[in-house]
Amino acid sequence: MSNIYAALEIGTTRTMLAVGEGETGGRLQVTCHAEIPSAGVRKSQILDINQVTQSVKGVLHEIERKQSETGSSITIGNAFLIVSGQHIKADPFTGSTLVEGRVKESDLAEVAESARTMTLPKDRELLDIADQAYSLDSLGGISTPVGMAGRILKLDTLHIHADRNRIEDARTAADGAHLEIREPLFAATCAADAVLEEHERRNGALVLDLGGGSTGYAAYCDGYLVSAGVIGVGGDHITNDIAHAFQTTQGQAEALKVNEASAMLLRAESSSPRVKIPGSSPLMESRTVSRRALDTVVNARLRELFAVLRETLEERDLLHRLHAGVVLTGGAAAMRDIDELAHRELGMNVRRGRPIYVDGLDKEDRPEAFAAIAGALSYAHHNYAEKSIFGFDRLLKGLFK
């Protein structure tokens, strides 16, 4: 029997909903997805719940319309929520337990339990706990300690948590569209789940999820998630910079960013030196701006973003451990030449990330924009379908009304 899941992303620039279906133990197929421009969201945070509710209703309607075209008829009742924003933090926490003689399976359960006792402030909501390596007495970096002799077993973890009110706002907005939020998930780790190969996690890799309002990151070393967070700068900042530099509307600036701008300055030499900006209304005349000035604005913003990331990674002593390089995901990863600039600024191999563990997104023009939502569906498939029938039924009951 197939399992069906839905994932919702309320982004700064777009609201996206996707539905995935897969056999237990098999690969997931994204059967349908829809996206519409977001309203009422800034820097990945909801400023107008009513507008967001309308956006969620919009994607639900679009999904239902697409499903009906294929002869299906479902009503989506719940979805996993993908969240981002600079309110998301990650803190390390170490659990420990006493071992008698050799480490047993029960010790692993105990130390895992201990590692989950970290108390968050009331205004924080836990998104994820990522287990890292074990240590036994003074010996660290152990992946499977069962059978080893020692006295104190420890487990390092990374707790990712978010502002509870921000998550509640998203729940309220979805509620208004009669959509129940199943579980909030961090966008950057979802994206990493979708695009990273196992060898990349082992060798050290960084996933940068470049959204409209913020940039999430997730760093992996030795197979473990070792650092994660969000920088409150995204593609919208590029748009805003362009609007300020050339005194355009945000819509004109967005069009310049998507259609004309490059992250690298060199391209300006080989292209037409002027870029046309159509009038913002039929009564307004079009005008031109310097391509080099346009690229300078974009290049400055992205270089700064990569400099912030570089400093962040250096602080965590990670910069020289990410041997597999950087994978770019998110809508802003489609920016022209951004991979080349990231390579120069971060000094690592850089590639754009396409979802590799789900099917159905192969024909998308910008697959990197679907990484987080594919990762969320993949997470749902692996963590819920394989659980008890009760859990499966509960989800199914919620999904279909």
Next chain:
Amino acid sequence: MLLIGIGGAGCAMVRGVTRAFGDGLRYVLADTDAKTGEAGGPFVLIGGDRLSGRGSGGDIVAARLAAEDSVQSLDDSLEGVRLAVILTALGGGTGGGATLETVKHLSERGIPSCVFATTPFAFEGETRQRNARGMMTLIEEAANACFFIPMDKLVGDAESDMPGAMRRAADTLASGVTLFWRLVEKPGYIRLDAERVRHIIAGAGRGRFAYVSAQGPERAREIVDSLINSPLLLSASGPVSSILCGVLAGDDLRLSEVGFVSEGIRESFGYKASFELATVNDEETFSGRISVVLMLFESTRPESDESKGGEPARRRKQRAILSTGPTGRGRFNNSEPTIWNGEDLDTPTFLRKNISLEF
């Protein structure tokens, strides 16, 4: 009005203006090098304690710190001043470093400032060019009006010998400023008094500046042609919003010539721009000749009661930016700011990093 020369090149230009203008011009020279003051005239040594009067050695940061230390030593010269005009050269050393601190100090004292600054020749290298670009943005933020004049455009002739080219560039700018001074201090039939100039400058912003001269029966036409083709007035950054034009001539100046020049300028730079015209009639100096000083401003800053008293330019400039809000945060105005190392990352990067855009 007070004329201030900052740095070796700025002081040399001020001396050029004083020689050409004659008596009655109020000025002060400011430099980190004590030798500059040895030639006479009112002189203020910048950063005497820090640099011991030996100059900044081309170090902008040292000059800026020196000016921070001792900018108050200009105060004696500022008594009763309603408008300060600064001549300086950017790119390195005292002019590059001390000009900004001087402008900020004037602003704090409620004195509007108008900066004429040359920027380095292209052959002087990227470092000096970059230094100049960085300071231009900061000076523009702090000053009421500013004119940045590339030395390449002042000379225009690549075949000039180098010492001659440097001297000619400085002389050209000094001559233009001298004519501007005459407009204010020795007005003719159409007057432009100091208070009106102060009013215009206080809300001007960044502008373009040129002066041309011609003689003979077609002198008015030649004036207009020269202005239209002047490299100093070429810019693609935006439409002109206000024009200040001074016509200086002898007693033979005809009404038709004034009309032809003003019409030619308005036709070339826009009828929609506000237009201020003034004349000087000085038979002794300009007999048979017409000189025209032209200032073009691309954005007129809103003048408030505060600005009449010399409101800090930073605030006025912020109000003038319409589409993205006072700080450039634009659509992020009501969002929680992203602060990194003390900087608000929601503000456009190119603004915070003082990156000049080649429009």
